[in-house]
Amino acid sequence: MSDEGNLLEVRGLKVHFPIHKGVLVRRRAGFVRAVDGVDFSVRKGEALGLVGESGCGKSTTAMAVAQLQAATAGQVLFEGRDLGSLPPRELRRARRDFQLVFQDPYSSLDPRMRAFDIVAEPLRIFARLGAVEADEAEIERRTLSLMERCGLSAGFAKRYPHEFSGGQRQRIGIARALSLGPKLIIADEPVSALDVSIQSQILNLLKDLQKDFGLTFLFIAHDLAVIEYFCDRIAVMYLGRVVETASAEELNAKPLHPYTKALLSAVPLPDPRKERSRRRVILSGDVPSPSVERKGCPFRERCPEAMERCAREAPSLKSVGEGHEVSCFLFGEA
Amino acid sequence: MSDDIILEVQGLKTEFRAEYGLVKAVDGVSFELRRGETLGVVGESGSGKSVTNLSILRLVPSPPGRTAGGKVLFRAVAGGPEIDLLEAPEEEVRVLRGKSISMIFQDPLTSLNPVLRVSLQIGEALQLHHGLSRREARAKAVEMLRLIGIPDPERRADEYPHQFSGGMRQRVMIAMALSCSPDILIADEPTTALDVTIQAQILELIKSLAARDRTAVIMVTHDLGVVAGMCESVCVMYAGRIVEKALVDDLFYDPKHPYTRGLLDSIPRADRTGKDERLYSIPGSPPSLVGMPDACPFHPRCPRAMDICRKAYPPETRLEGLGPRTVSCWLHAKERA
Amino acid sequence: METRALRKNSIALTGLAIVGFYVAAILLSLVWLPFDPVAMDTEHLLEGPSLATGHLFGTDEFGRDILSRIMKGASVSLVISICATALGAVVGVLMGIWAGYLGGRWDQFLMRIADILFSFPSLLLAIFVMAILGEKTYNVVFAIGIVYIPQFARVSRGAILTIKSSEFVRAARSNGASPRFILFRHLLPNILVPLIVQVSLSLSVAILLESSLSFLGLGVQPPYPSWGNMLSAGRKVMVIAPWTAVYPGLAIVFLVLGFNLLGDGLRDILDPRLKNAR
Numbered sequence: 001m002s003d004e005g006n007l008l009e010v011r012g013l014k015v016h017f018p019i020h021k022g023v024l025v026r027r028r029a030g031f032v033r034a035v036d037g038v039d040f041s042v043r044k045g046e047a048l049g050l051v052g053e054s055g056c057g058k059s060t061t062a063m064a065v066a067q068l069q070a071a072t073a074g075q076v077l078f079e080g081r082d083l084g085s086l087p088p089r090e091l092r093r094a095r096r097d098f099q100l101v102f103q104d105p106y107s108s109l110d111p112r113m114r115a116f117d118i119v120a121e122p123l124r125i126f127a128r129l130g131a132v133e134a135d136e137a138e139i140e141r142r143t144l145s146l147m148e149r150c151g152l153s154a155g156f157a158k159r160y161p162h163e164f165s166g167g168q169r170q171r172i173g174i175a176r177a178l179s180l181g182p183k184l185i186i187a188d189e190p191v192s193a194l195d196v197s198i199q200s201q202i203l204n205l206l207k208d209l210q211k212d213f214g215l216t217f218l219f220i221a222h223d224l225a226v227i228e229y230f231c232d233r234i235a236v237m238y239l240g241r242v243v244e245t246a247s248a249e250e251l252n253a254k255p256l257h258p259y260t261k262a263l264l265s266a267v268p269l270p271d272p273r274k275e276r277s278r279r280r281v282i283l284s285g286d287v288p289s290p291s292v293e294r295k296g297c298p299f300r301e302r303c304p305e306a307m308e309r310c311a312r313e314a315p316s317l318k319s320v321g322e323g324h325e326v327s328c329f330l331f332g333e334a
Numbered sequence: 335m336s337d338d339i340i341l342e343v344q345g346l347k348t349e350f351r352a353e354y355g356l357v358k359a360v361d362g363v364s365f366e367l368r369r370g371e372t373l374g375v376v377g378e379s380g381s382g383k384s385v386t387n388l389s390i391l392r393l394v395p396s397p398p399g400r401t402a403g404g405k406v407l408f409r410a411v412a413g414g415p416e417i418d419l420l421e422a423p424e425e426e427v428r429v430l431r432g433k434s435i436s437m438i439f440q441d442p443l444t445s446l447n448p449v450l451r452v453s454l455q456i457g458e459a460l461q462l463h464h465g466l467s468r469r470e471a472r473a474k475a476v477e478m479l480r481l482i483g484i485p486d487p488e489r490r491a492d493e494y495p496h497q498f499s500g501g502m503r504q505r506v507m508i509a510m511a512l513s514c515s516p517d518i519l520i521a522d523e524p525t526t527a528l529d530v531t532i533q534a535q536i537l538e539l540i541k542s543l544a545a546r547d548r549t550a551v552i553m554v555t556h557d558l559g560v561v562a563g564m565c566e567s568v569c570v571m572y573a574g575r576i577v578e579k580a581l582v583d584d585l586f587y588d589p590k591h592p593y594t595r596g597l598l599d600s601i602p603r604a605d606r607t608g609k610d611e612r613l614y615s616i617p618g619s620p621p622s623l624v625g626m627p628d629a630c631p632f633h634p635r636c637p638r639a640m641d642i643c644r645k646a647y648p649p650e651t652r653l654e655g656l657g658p659r660t661v662s663c664w665l666h667a668k669e670r671a
Numbered sequence: 672m673e674t675r676a677l678r679k680n681s682i683a684l685t686g687l688a689i690v691g692f693y694v695a696a697i698l699l700s701l702v703w704l705p706f707d708p709v710a711m712d713t714e715h716l717l718e719g720p721s722l723a724t725g726h727l728f729g730t731d732e733f734g735r736d737i738l739s740r741i742m743k744g745a746s747v748s749l750v751i752s753i754c755a756t757a758l759g760a761v762v763g764v765l766m767g768i769w770a771g772y773l774g775g776r777w778d779q780f781l782m783r784i785a786d787i788l789f790s791f792p793s794l795l796l797a798i799f800v801m802a803i804l805g806e807k808t809y810n811v812v813f814a815i816g817i818v819y820i821p822q823f824a825r826v827s828r829g830a831i832l833t834i835k836s837s838e839f840v841r842a843a844r845s846n847g848a849s850p851r852f853i854l855f856r857h858l859l860p861n862i863l864v865p866l867i868v869q870v871s872l873s874l875s876v877a878i879l880l881e882s883s884l885s886f887l888g889l890g891v892q893p894p895y896p897s898w899g900n901m902l903s904a905g906r907k908v909m910v911i912a913p914w915t916a917v918y919p920g921l922a923i924v925f926l927v928l929g930f931n932l933l934g935d936g937l938r939d940i941l942d943p944r945l946k947n948a949r
Binding site for chain 2 (some may be wrong): 034043053054109165167195196197198199200201203204207222224225228229230252262263264265266267268270271272273274275280282284285286287317
């Protein structure tokens with residue numbers, strides 16, 4: 001049974017992409033295990049961050065949660081309902097409660113539509129479905145007020161995406177995500193493509209909107225500093241699995257999983273004294289590919305504390321304290 | 335030019351002709367690089383940091399760009415002669431590129447020739463500049479691959495760039511750049527496209543190789559964290575000019591220019607998690623580099639802009655600090671125009 | 672913004688001017704022709720061009736005024752090409768965008784049909800269709816239209832594939848848009864550029880196809896003029912009366928040139944414009 005306070009619960013999520021080999025006759029030659037058994041939950045009103053490096057599966061997880069990518073296994077429970085089992089019509093209606101903010105401000109807006117129409121589109125679609133009571137005048141009112149709230153004055157309404165800067169385009173995307181009044185925002189690297197001085201503007205905007213609209217966030221990023229700033233809780237991903245989950249403060253103060261420790265120590269801090277005095281955990285080797293089949297713990301090849309057991313079995317997430325879970329034989333495993 | 339200075343850039347100007355006007359990408363940049371020092375050049379997109387470096391080595395595509403003024407003085411040997419890289423004949427500069435001054439770029443995929451084996455590419459500089467034979471060059475290339483941490487270097491030397499991962503390719507680029515033990519290494523956003531754990535490896539590598547050979551490094555980046563960990567001195571660029579220059583501790587703990595201060599206050603930090611803190615954010619966006627008036631380019635976004643900021647570009651003022659430092663800001667200018 | 676660019680692009684302008692000239696001639700022909708194109712003037716058979724007789728391009732072996740026949744033939748040729756291109760475009764684009772968007776079995780099925788059509792040389796295919804449908808003039812439209820279906824299907828499918836995985840398409844899905852909505856509201860407007868270019872180039876080939884069919888006797892039937900059947904008739908007397916073949920031939924050449932230039936120019940104008948981001 002799902003916990004009542006959880007807006008979103010993900011259980012055993014897997015997304016495997018088949019690899020086909022051969023030209024004339026295509027055989028299945030294995031899988032890319034982009035997401036390989038992911039569990040987490042997001043409480044109403046909180047911001048959960050998914051962080052990891054390339055190939056860890058965080059973006060694929062986000063797409064699977066958003067039902068834009070079919071899952072190979074597992075459940076995505078939104079307010080207790082399994083989204084994956086909904087018939088297409090109901091799913092479409094359910095979408096109004098979870099919306100996305102995309103990474104690339106340059107390709108996430110239809111270049112042939114005006115800003116106003118881009119933001120108003122979700123409302124128009126739902127009005128036509130009959131799921132929302134709003135005539136064109138009402139839609140116009142709501143859209144303009146939303147754009148204003150996101151820092152885009154009415155004068156911008158008639159412009160096309162290529163007339164805006166990256167930061168402004170992202171604001172359009174955010175306004176669009178809010179137009180249906182969703183409960184959950186899935187933000188897929190919302191500031192990664194922006195300049196440093198614009199990033200803080202957008203992060204502040206998102207924080208304000210979170211407060212004003214009581215939003216819940218699933219925030220995906222590779223930049224640990226951004227995640228630590230924005231999110232209440234953080235799930236660290238590696239090779240398609242969650243290796244550690246904790247509150248932002250706890251993760252920063254007491255990271256347990258060897259990968260989390262390496263990740264934290266690799267992030268450069270804008271503080272010369274701290275940089276000089278810190279001891280870095282430098283991992284050897286490269287971020288591995290998710291298409292190779294693995295036995296045991298996915299991290300053992302690079303883990304500075306790998307044991308013999310790690311090659312034989314794969315650990316699973318176990319609780320080690322207040323909301324702190326780790327997937328590692330060094331902790332919480334008998 | 336004092337003895338321990340290996341490169342001195344004076345008033346460098348580079349402009350581009352675009353269909354909508356003249357873009358002054360670099361508009362009067364001056365700085366000094368000491369032997370064995372790592373200098374950071376920080377700025378956002380459009381600040382001119384990358385074009386500055388291309389200009390130093392005369393690699394700016396021309397047309398549409400051209401170097402419109404200034405000097406780039408290079409003194410290879412302490413006490414020896416200095417040459418102006420902008421004035422020197424093309425052959426001389428070509429000899430220096432790769433031998434005395436090397437450059438590594440952000441995207442290792444496009445900087446490596448996809449149809450040449452890695453050993454050939456690393457060895458090319460050695461063959462050209464040190465007259466090594468094919469076999470000797472290959473041996474050196476294998477040695478370099480081992481040095482930069484590529485496992486099984488004998489076999490991998492004969493592979494092609496696409497068979498290496500992004501991090502490894504970047505390491506190959508570094509190997510190429512450092513194969514001739516240059517005096518200066520210019521690294522243009524070398525780790526921006528890499529994962530953070532790989533970035534840590536690459537930066538460590540650059541640090542250790544540079545220390546070993548006493549190579550001076552110009553590290554161009556937008557990431558202040560990288561600067562804090564790698565550099566001894568820093569230049570902050572905005573709209574084609576340097577707005578502040580200082581030793582790294584001075585810059586981070588006592589920034590003088592409002593832009594520097596704004597940048598430092600606006601970046602989220604992994605070691606500070608104040609839940610209800612709002613990040614400071616610099617309002618507005620970076621300016622267009624076409625038709626810039628004679629004023630401080632930052633004034634529309636500056637919380638401390640004064641009347642004079644709109645009228646004239648502030649002069650470079652020397653300030654007291656742990657080391658040499660300058661700032662171009664009317665708040666600190668000793669004489670007002 | 673785009674009209675200014677159009678003015679600057681001399682290739683497109685030249686093309687536009689040429690096509691415009693023909694359109695003007697056609698409009699004129701609706702109200703006035705120097706002579707009745709089917710009227711036979713037995714006193715002036717096979718006469719060369721002369722101002723005195725008023726037959727500016729001369730007459731054919733039946734004494735019919737060549738210029739009037741060319742003008743009349745222009746409207747026939749142009750109307751047929753436009754209708755045929757429209758038919759091919761509508762059917763082909765619909766096939767192509769569904770194939771591109773749906774992928775999988777639909778893609779395979781639709782594109783195999785297109786491939787089969789495509790593997791016939793266009794003229795043979797057109798002849799084949801005419802043979803089945805009969806030699807009525809309007810069947811020429813079907814014949815040429817069918818030839819075009821695979822071209823448009825390919826171009827539109829390719830264009831769809833390039834933008835199908837754009838983030839704004841994902842965004843539309845997440846906003847509750849149905850596949851049909853996405854196809855017609857988002858994808859189609861964004862693939863107009865290659866389609867417009869394809870249309871103008873197709874028009875030029877259509878002229879040639881129609882002329883070829885008429886030349887072979889399969890298209891417009893005498894006594895009604897078509898550039899193709901004029902060429903065919905003129906071939907027999909070309910040695911002694913070259914104007915009977917040369918003028919219709921030139922008419923074809925210049926119109927085809929006009930459409931080609933227009934298409935090339937449009938491609939230059941429209942493509943970089945879209946990539947002109949800040």
